[in-house]
Amino acid sequence: MSRKVALLLALSLLLLGREFAPNSSCKECHPLIWKEYQTSMHGNSTIFKDPIHRAVWEKNPASKKGAYTCAKCHTPAADNLKELIAPNGIGPDPDNPTQNDGVACAYCHRIEGIKIGEKSNYNIISAHQRRYFGAREDHIESPFHEINSSNPNFLNGNVCMGCHSHKKNKFGLNVCSTNEHGEIENANCVSCHMPQVEGSVSNLKERPTHAFHGFAGAHAHWDLLKRYIDIEFMPHLKGFEIALNSKIPHAFLLHPARVAFMKVQVLRDGKTIFEKGETLVRVLGADGKPTPPWLAREVVKDTMLKANEKRIFKYDQRLERGDQVVVTLGYRLVKPPLAKKLGIEEEFATKPTIFKREVFTLP
Ligand code: HEC
Ligand code: HEC
Ligand code: HEC
Ligand code: HEC
Ligand code: HEC
Structure with missing residues (x-):
């Protein structure tokens, strides 16, 4: 040039x-x-491009005062960052180009x-x-x-x-x-x-x-990350075990809106003879009940796969030669009941993402 x-x-x-x-x-x-x-x-972190972020913001009490405190991380290059964050009724402005750069x-x-x-x-x-x-x-x-x-x-x-x-x-x-x-x-x-x-x-x-600047994560390019969780299979006489072996230095999913699942199926002669699902989730709340994050005082439930954890699941289904064990690890960005409560209609928010699938055949 x-x-x-x-x-x-x-x-x-x-x-x-x-x-x-x-x-x-x-x-x-x-x-x-x-x-x-x-x-x-x-x-795509701005309120104009991320419908999940927008929906949560609209329910947050700060939105009534126009105090868009989220800008600090979601739109940090806004030219009016200080005013945007303050409780002065000035909300996000789609016509401000500096608020569109995420x-x-x-x-x-x-x-x-x-x-x-x-x-x-x-x-x-x-x-x-x-x-x-x-x-x-x-x-x-x-x-x-x-x-x-x-x-x-x-x-x-x-x-x-x-x-x-x-x-x-x-x-x-x-x-x-x-x-x-x-x-x-x-x-x-x-x-x-x-x-x-x-x-x-x-x-x-x-x-x-x-x-790579696509920033592989839960929304996009997760295929670049699937090698950091191993799915292991251990058959024994009375049944079998499946292990999720994480090499991630943080929990599998982080945002409290998420929910992960693991599905285990046994196929014999092409038919499903056994099926079981596990839910991996971290629920925030108060007095033992779930609440929105800004009202939460405690972790009500936490079955999320933790940093560097190896979690073993035991099943007492006896296996025979030739049986196929299919293990699917996946997640949804927003728990379906929460999406409903927040009025999020976009399909991508609740549809399951298959993070990793393994098929083990008993020799
Ligand atoms: C007129 C051309 C040009 C424009 C416009 C430009 N860059 Fe660069 N940039 C370069 C060149 C050339 C390099 C060095 C590449 C190399 O060494 O292979 C570079 C390197 C970089 C690096 C790498 C530094 C390092 O040591 O690893 C960063 C970061 C960067 N640019 C950011 C930006 C950002 C952010 C913008 C937009 C705001 C931008 N650039 C716009 C030409 C440009
Ligand atoms: C200025 C604040 C800021 C910095 C610095 C930052 N991030 Fe982020 N990052 C965000 C925000 C905000 C989101 C969520 C955007 C959304 O979902 O609306 C995000 C999302 C992500 C996601 C996507 C998660 C998903 O659910 O798909 C990944 C991966 C990520 N960041 C990795 C990184 C990495 C790696 C770095 C350092 C190189 C980094 N971030 C630095 C603010 C930041
Ligand atoms: C300290 C920085 C920070 C602030 C302040 C912040 N966020 Fe975030 N937000 C993040 C990061 C980082 C992520 C990505 C987390 C992840 O994917 O695990 C994120 C992700 C989200 C997501 C998930 C979006 C998606 O597409 O899945 C929602 C919803 C969200 N933030 C809402 C808010 C709201 C509402 C506010 C303001 C009231 C806010 N955040 C303020 C850093 C911040
Ligand atoms: C969340 C923070 C973040 C954002 C946003 C970001 N980068 Fe980067 N970028 C990084 C980091 C961290 C590295 C160094 C990567 C490494 O160590 O390999 C990097 C590396 C680079 C390099 C050098 C690449 C190389 O392989 O040497 C260039 C050029 C660059 N960025 C340009 C950009 C441009 C242009 C954009 C926007 C389109 C952008 N970055 C957005 C964090 C960011
Ligand atoms: C050993 C690899 C590894 C390292 C190191 C790592 N991560 Fe991750 N990260 C992952 C994997 C795997 C996932 C799950 C991908 C998915 O959700 O599809 C993930 C997910 C995420 C998410 C999305 C979580 C959600 O709920 O949306 C964010 C944000 C993130 N990582 C940020 C970071 C940050 C920041 C660091 C550094 C402190 C970091 N990661 C270090 C592998 C790694």
Whole structure:
């Protein structure tokens, strides 16, 4: 690209006068990363693009006061972040382009450090509008921005902890956490959620791979993550055992809206002769009953597969030679009764996602 084009680009941005360069300005040189990002929940975290987030927000008492406190993590590049969060009746504005960028490229790449907070952590954003942190030591120069590849949070993959560490409600209950007991100190989120995939980092230099920006997770690209849970089969004389062996440093699912399931079937001569289901779920509530997260004072029930847990399920169905045992591990983003209560009609919210399926045949 010529200097002139680069200069023009830079100028057009200055004219827009935004604190964070818009996502669209990265597209020209990082087309692959930009495209992946559009499929990620970071690209779709806004109230306008995520119907599950919107439905929960509308039920939250803060919404009546227009205090969109969610912006801190769901729309952190909003140019009126302070007003947006305050209880002043100003709610989210679909016509504000800075509120449409989600967890924006430039925001994430300006996270200089992380401040530990009681209810949730905070990101410390660097003052250099056009200097981005990265992890590649052998980078070439960019005509659009400076590059700093000596930020330890990027090098050790912990840049995520400003938003993902924990989130407590007003009663101090941890609503959603990758880090409930400080267990995750050295777990590199990037290695699993942003693996190197084919295609170049930019179109200014050919490279074989780049860090995946579709952010594999419960909504999308889970196929990249299924190898982190093994399904194991152990037949014995009186029956058999199935083990779910997790290598994840956090619980299988994190958000309290989710519900996971495991289905075990035994097929003999093509017919199902045995079937059993298990539910893996974490329910928040008070006085032993489920409540919305902002009213919850305790964990009412927790059968979710925990960090690094190996859970064994025993079945007393006797098996014969040739029997097939089919194990399906899956989940729904929103528990169906909750979706109904929240008025979420989008099918993707409640339809089962098959995370992993294994078929074992008795020799
Ligand atoms: C401290 C950062 C933070 C704040 C503040 C925050 N969230 Fe979130 N939110 C997250 C993260 C991180 C996730 C992804 C969690 C996951 O998928 O396990 C998330 C996911 C969600 C989801 C699931 C969305 C989906 O598509 O499945 C809902 C619903 C949600 N948040 C609602 C809210 C609401 C409503 C507010 C404001 C009242 C809020 N959040 C404030 C960090 C935050
Ligand atoms: C005019 C072209 C151009 C534009 C526009 C551009 N970049 Fe880059 N960027 C580059 C080049 C070239 C590299 C170095 C690639 C390499 O070494 O292979 C790079 C590298 C990076 C890196 C990697 C740093 C590292 O050391 O790992 C990050 C992060 C980055 N850009 C973020 C962004 C973001 C965010 C935007 C949009 C706000 C953006 N870039 C827009 C050209 C551009
Ligand atoms: C500025 C806050 C912020 C930062 C920093 C951040 N995230 Fe997120 N992340 C979110 C929010 C908010 C959501 C939920 C969006 C939604 O569902 O509406 C989310 C969603 C996700 C999801 C999708 C979960 C699902 O249900 O599909 C994954 C995976 C994820 N983040 C991984 C990461 C990783 C890895 C990092 C660090 C490289 C990171 N995040 C950094 C705010 C952040
Ligand atoms: C060893 C691999 C591994 C590491 C390391 C890892 N994760 Fe995960 N993560 C997974 C797997 C597997 C899932 C389940 C995928 C699914 O829901 O489809 C998952 C799910 C998630 C989800 C979605 C949960 C939900 O309820 O929607 C978020 C958000 C997430 N991880 C964030 C992180 C963050 C932040 C870190 C670093 C602190 C991290 N992960 C470290 C493998 C990993
Ligand atoms: C949630 C935080 C987050 C968001 C949002 C994000 N990135 Fe990144 N990005 C990272 C991290 C972390 C790395 C370093 C990955 C690694 O260590 O392999 C990275 C790496 C990169 C690289 C270097 C890739 C490589 O393989 O060397 C480029 C270029 C880049 N990002 C551009 C972008 C652009 C453009 C967007 C928006 C379309 C974006 N990023 C959105 C966290 C983010």
